[in-house]
Amino acid sequence: MQPDAVPSMRERVAQLVLNGALFGLCYPLANHLAARAGVTRSVALPWDAALPFVPWMVLPYMTSGLLFALSFLLAESRAGLSALSRRVAFATVAACLVFAAFPVRFGFERPAVDAALPAWLFARLSAMDQPYNQLPSLHVAYCLIFWPALSAGRRAAPRLVLAAWLLLVAAATVFTYQHHLADVAGGALLGLLAIRALPATGAGSVGRTASRPVAFVYTLMAGLALLAWFALGGPWWLYLCASLLLVAWAYHRRNAAFLHKRHGRYPLWVWLLYAPYLGGYLLTWQLVRWRERHRPPFDRHSDRLWVGRRLSNAEAARLPADCAVIDLSNELSETAALRGRPYQHFPLLDLQALDARTAQPVLAAIAAHAGQGRNIYLHCAMGYQRSRRIAQLYEEYAKQ
Structure with missing residues (x-):
């Protein structure tokens, strides 16, 4: 817009x-x-x-x-x-x-x-x-x-x-x-x-x-959680407030790696700090799966590039057998069936405009896999923005 x-x-x-x-x-x-x-x-x-x-x-x-x-x-x-x-x-x-x-x-x-x-x-x-x-x-x-x-x-x-x-x-x-x-x-x-x-x-x-309105929304939600604590009491509301403020700070600093996702999974301390955020995205992912249950979870963008959202184990079985995985999602752990494949994680913040410097390593990774004759599955959390935008940029990158 x-x-x-x-x-x-x-x-x-x-x-x-x-x-x-x-x-x-x-x-x-x-x-x-x-x-x-x-x-x-x-x-x-x-x-x-x-x-x-x-x-x-x-x-x-x-x-x-x-x-x-x-x-x-x-x-x-x-x-x-x-x-x-x-x-x-x-x-x-x-x-x-x-x-x-x-x-x-x-x-x-x-x-x-x-x-x-x-x-x-x-x-x-x-x-x-x-x-x-x-x-x-x-x-x-x-x-x-x-x-x-x-x-x-x-x-x-x-x-x-x-x-x-x-x-x-x-x-x-x-x-x-x-x-x-x-x-x-x-x-x-x-x-x-x-x-x-x-x-x-x-x-x-x-x-x-682009990250500032997102940081603002999380700050606002933290304020509402604090107001709920004044009304209802209980440590849960203070924990929720603190967790949301940590997310807001990460967006404010544009720190895409703040969840320390490694090999498609999060350490326990990240779950302890960010459980409301991670749980909210997991619930949203389940709702997206249900809403689009009659649509394919991914599609073929080009000869070797497949694009979509995070997959379930059953959905992952429908990918080509030799498919490498490029995961852009910072908010969801990778499906177990895909962690055993050639896997790379490039964390990108959701709801944030991509710039050329951020996209360059992802484009280079796609090109490297394609150069080896390998199929690539590129995905973000819901398959709406980040993966689609990177796929568009890769078309231009491949032409150059």
Whole structure:
């Protein structure tokens, strides 16, 4: 996919739904944990009491949901949509972890509201929210994140209107007695951190940054595991969090050999550290086998090259008898029936763009086997990306 291409409405809606679901899971859970603990602690400062309560400010405050939706639906590029989605997800999970680790509540009682419309809106707000989830303010963090997403490519007048709207929403957090000033400062820091740490990637940086979204996803899952530990307790969730962080670190460093696969197998200590990751891939492989049970597990790409996924022992028996095996999968142990054949392992990270330097040793190995008149079975985990891409590159390599 081209990062600068305009995303389809389906892509925009998918990212909106995913982030909405993430918020709908994490935010109420953090509220529930604070209510269950009976939190009374507040971060109110002396000058918070001097701020007036302005009932009509609930109107801009309640438009934050509209801004949330518009920021996704009006995204102008895939790179911008990806950056927005990652920033919102990061802010949501990071804020909810702070809510769970350091729960506070609003320090004042909200005055009664007489005007009909603000009173109705405050009633809706009270039905959806509680006086917890204070520091940092997600409203403020989201406003900062929405600005680059909604202002990109706009003329001066719409940008001015948007800036005023976002400032009103951020200011409304204190004038509706939803947040204290410390919460606003914390939300601003969180929003700036999300923008700084998760930049948009342009067309010229796809190869260099392909591993970053994958590392981000594993980091996000680690955060959710930690949030589950706050809610449920138990050492399993801490182990899961640590294991996922190790995977995220490996992707961040683009370390394809982090699982230390040797002769098609993993040492015991790797299983102990990465069991959730390895088990997840094994389950996915079984599901792919079931889904494609009516299709051949591999196909003949050229005269001596066969391409596919990791095989079962029964499937491996269908390969040519003299077939050498080139294994690109870093996430699955090799089938026992194939470990006895001429076997080479070139670990490649899943879901990452291949560059010429990484592919060169694999292409040379295929050429060496072909030069000896031997058939080659080239496979990755599921047979969708890495093995197919290497096979395409080998066609060009063989012509040269």
